[in-house]
Amino acid sequence: MTGSREENQAFENIAGYVLNSLDSDAEREEVEELISTDSVAQREHREMNETAGLLALGVKPLAPPARLRTSILDQTRFDAVDSTTEPSVSPITRFVQSGFAASAVAAVLVLVVAGTFGVQNSRLNNEVGQLRTELNSELQAVSALREELESSKTDSMEMVNQMESEMKKMESDFGSTLAQVSHQEQMVSELSVANNALVEALRDQSWLTYVAMKEGYQIESWLANQQAPSDASGLIAVRVVGNEAVFQVHGLEQPLPGHAYTLWLIGNGDPNPVAQFTVSEIGSATVSFLLPAPLYLYSSAAVTQEPIGKVDHDPSGITVLSAQTN
Amino acid sequence: MNYQGLQDLELLELVGEKDREALAELYDRYGRRVFALAARMLNDSVSSEEVTQDVFMSVWRRGGTYASNKGKFTTWLFSIAHNRTIDELRKRKRDRSRQNDDIDDHLNIESGDMSPADAAVAQSEYAKVREAMEDLPTEQKQVIELSYFKGLTQTEIAEKTDQPLGTVKTRMRLALKKLRNSLSTEMGAQV
Numbered sequence: 279m280t281g282s283r284e285e286n287q288a289f290e291n292i293a294g295y296v297l298n299s300l301d302s303d304a305e306r307e308e309v310e311e312l313i314s315t316d317s318v319a320q321r322e323h324r325e326m327n328e329t330a331g332l333l334a335l336g337v338k339p340l341a342p343p344a345r346l347r348t349s350i351l352d353q354t355r356f357d358a359v360d361s362t363t364e365p366s367v368s369p370i371t372r373f374v375q376s377g378f379a380a381s382a383v384a385a386v387l388v389l390v391v392a393g394t395f396g397v398q399n400s401r402l403n404n405e406v407g408q409l410r411t412e413l414n415s416e417l418q419a420v421s422a423l424r425e426e427l428e429s430s431k432t433d434s435m436e437m438v439n440q441m442e443s444e445m446k447k448m449e450s451d452f453g454s455t456l457a458q459v460s461h462q463e464q465m466v467s468e469l470s471v472a473n474n475a476l477v478e479a480l481r482d483q484s485w486l487t488y489v490a491m492k493e494g495y496q497i498e499s500w501l502a503n504q505q506a507p508s509d510a511s512g513l514i515a516v517r518v519v520g521n522e523a524v525f526q527v528h529g530l531e532q533p534l535p536g537h538a539y540t541l542w543l544i545g546n547g548d549p550n551p552v553a554q555f556t557v558s559e560i561g562s563a564t565v566s567f568l569l570p571a572p573l574y575l576y577s578s579a580a581v582t583q584e585p586i587g588k589v590d591h592d593p594s595g596i597t598v599l600s601a602q603t604n
Numbered sequence: 605m606n607y608q609g610l611q612d613l614e615l616l617e618l619v620g621e622k623d624r625e626a627l628a629e630l631y632d633r634y635g636r637r638v639f640a641l642a643a644r645m646l647n648d649s650v651s652s653e654e655v656t657q658d659v660f661m662s663v664w665r666r667g668g669t670y671a672s673n674k675g676k677f678t679t680w681l682f683s684i685a686h687n688r689t690i691d692e693l694r695k696r697k698r699d700r701s702r703q704n705d706d707i708d709d710h711l712n713i714e715s716g717d718m719s720p721a722d723a724a725v726a727q728s729e730y731a732k733v734r735e736a737m738e739d740l741p742t743e744q745k746q747v748i749e750l751s752y753f754k755g756l757t758q759t760e761i762a763e764k765t766d767q768p769l770g771t772v773k774t775r776m777r778l779a780l781k782k783l784r785n786s787l788s789t790e791m792g793a794q795v
Contacts, residue, residue: 299761331675335733336737338726340640341636351627353661354622
């Protein structure tokens with residue numbers, strides 16, 4: 279070695295070598311050559327290398343993602359498989375190992391292997407770069423997808439909320455509609471009852487008119503409730519020849535239990551019961567009876583409720599219909 | 605086997621016998637350190653994970669060939685980590701596809717699953733090394749920062765600091781020597 283070690287370029291580069299900041303492979307090779315031959319340089323290298331290693335402790339520890347540990351251990355499993363696979367020995371290799379022209383072939387192999395490694399290294403670098411680019415693209419795609427999903431999720435939540443609101447409104451409307459339908463059904467039922475009553479009344483009226491025309495009856499008296507407003511009404515028709523008469527009534531309420539309606543003809547203050555009858559569901563009845571005396575001998579007619587089969591000489595119940603006879 | 609009770613070199617010997625549990629123990633001891641160094645230099649979590657994985661795979665493959673006369677295990681480990689990270693940094697410069705912005709060095713210590721004792725040791729080591737760095741003259745400290753943590757070559761440092769190349773080399777050498785003196789006092793047997 280020429281000059282002092284301090285002036286030796288390779289010795290000066292030991293610091294740069296351990297810090298991996300030398301500019302060229304030639305400089306690195308010079309340092310490695312020096313270290314391999316000079317004990318002082320070896321000690322200098324060891325001390326500086328250890329000091330450089332401590333610089334890593336000047337960075338605060340940072341926990342890597344937990345998956346990294348698993349990933350490394352998984353990779354060792356595959357690596358172990360690779361390393362346990364013994365490479366097959368080719369005839370060429372055996373030829374080379376035989377020692378025949380060993381040095382020449384070895385030199386060629388070194389060049390070939392070095393070239394192959396160089397090509398492979400370059401190819402691997404390219405592949406790693408390409409993979410990194412692809413990974414970045416995928417990360418961006420994942421990020422975009424995540425944003426889309428978040429947006430879709432928000433839209434979906436809004437739609438769900440809107441649908442819930444509409445369903446609640448529909449439920450409320452349906453409840454109202456149900457009540458309306460129920461009310462309408464009740465009205466229809468009542469209308470049906472009223473219609474039946476009307477049909478029956480018309481049938482009775484028609485029958486009475488028919489009878490009156492056919493049999494020569496004459497309507498003599500219209501009865502109504504004289505004491506309180508009521509829908510009830512009645513009439514008495516008398517045959518022109520003979521003592522046959524017909525009494526028809528509408529709109530009477532159902533009599534009390536054990537009671538029936540009684541038709542009275544009253545003459546000279548003396549009531550005379552001529553018929554006892556019940557009414558249909560709509561309060562109608564048509565009763566044929568024989569006049570005890572000509573109708574003109576009676577001044578009025580009345581309808582009261584009396585116990586069934588126990589009609590006295592005088593009305594005991596309230597008068598629900600009455601009229602003067604003509 | 606109680607791996608936690610084994611020394612680093614004992615674990616490394618088991619790694620040489622392809623004992624995965626031994627590698628797992630070494631990872632548990634130094635994974636945070638390696639990852640932190642890569643993250644400090646690369647400022648990129650994904651790349652730092654790649655570097656950390658490569659480093660421990662190197663330990664897995666080369667553990668059996670490690671000779672203790674080469675120095676401490678951690679020196680060897682951090683040397684692998686540093687060189688691998690430098691390679692990544694310089695590849696980025698070539699690709700110019702990524703930008704390595706200056707980063708804040710004052711990352712918080714991630715305790716993770718570290719025991720309080722380990723966290724205390726880590727904090728102590730960190731404080732001593734940072735103190736030794738702060739004690740360096742500004743020019744020497746700058747050279748260490750640019751070479752070790754930024755991955756610049758000596759020529760690049762000379763251009764960046766507008767100093768002669770020889771001056772950079774001298775400052776680099778003096779800085780390491782001064783650091784060694786400081787840390788041998790502070791950390792005793794470690795250096």
